Amino acid sequence: MADDLPPTAWAVLGLLSFPGERTGYELKKWADASLRFFYWSPAISQIYAELRRLESLGYVTSLHSGAEEPRAKRTYAITEEGRGALAVWAGGGQGLGAPVLKHPVLLRVWLGHLAAPEHLRGLVTEHVARTKGELKEVRDALGRADGVEAWAHPQIALRWSERRLAAEVELAEAMLDDLDAVPGQPPGNSPTQG
Amino acid sequence: MADDLPPTAWAVLGLLSFPGERTGYELKKWADASLRFFYWSPAISQIYAELRRLESLGYVTSLHSGAEEPRAKRTYAITEEGRGALAVWAGGGQGLGAPVLKHPVLLRVWLGHLAAPEHLRGLVTEHVARTKGELKEVRDALGRADGVEAWAHPQIALRWSERRLAAEVELAEAMLDDLDAVPGQPPGNSPTQG
DNA sequence: CTCCACATGTAAAAGGTTACATGATTAG
């Protein structure tokens, strides 16, 4: 049992562990709509590559709708072996690494001594707006998953993501206050609310 | 002006934009102690590689303490050109991508239908403990940066990280409750507090 | 008729990690 696949492979296999069969293209959309909020969405070309690898391991099977269907596509399904391997992987995982966060906005704030204060505020404000948009996306996804028994756990992950994004907004707003309190800086365009 | 360096290169250059000169080895420790909380710490071998690239671009200079010092080491300093390029990079950044989060624990929770409920609880509990440890590390780093005027912005990034980790603990605890509420599951080993 | 979504894949390049190799200094 090849147990040392990269997390991405398990994520793709995981996508197929829920009821139904899907194409690589569909998998990418699923990943964009939910996986990405807590574990990033691979490029479509990588999804195809992972699917081929998983198939070569016997963890998935594919069916090519060749002559029958007008539009040719390859539909993937998880095998029993794949489900077993995935369960073994899911059952392990003690001593997991810490979550990795790559936050471009924080990277710039960290280097704030090199930028104009208003510019920094602008980046953070933009980030807040974007995050609120993502919050809406998560809520939509949550709405779609609601009530479906097989999706109890994805739903928990989504609920976590929802709270996480709400926290991200609060974090950014608190940072805005910290930014305003940096000494040696003109009062700037931010009204000292109160 | 080669403006299309990967964020990692800017992060390493950024490390050198604070007062003082340092070796690649020291840079790695700095990254482990602060950068990693909001933007991951590159492998030491990659730091050396980035330093060589930055030097070839004229963004940093190095001094090899050859025959003089007993222990040979190469000390890096940012150049004016490097500082300029970094400032340009820091001054841009509108339309930044969303932060990328890779959360191994969430990935397993998402696949919770394949694992034993107690196992899931164990992973999350372990994650809470680890996060609390990181919280302590951030507070230590914050203590070291405290009062140093040149570090106002790194301090803001650290403060953000502190709040973020505190939020992470709360998020995980809320998820534990969600996990207990999954239907079709034995009451388990978690006492229904109340 | 044109644009967008569907659908799949290849190839090159970049990014990044791990393992390996080496050696001095310091703390216990």
Next chain:
DNA sequence: CTAATCATGTAACCTTTTACATGTGGAG
């Protein structure tokens, strides 16, 4: 004396992205 820390680097390998190439079907 021994282990850990300091210190640097190479090479192989894997992961992942980007750009490219191709073609169908439906909506406006």
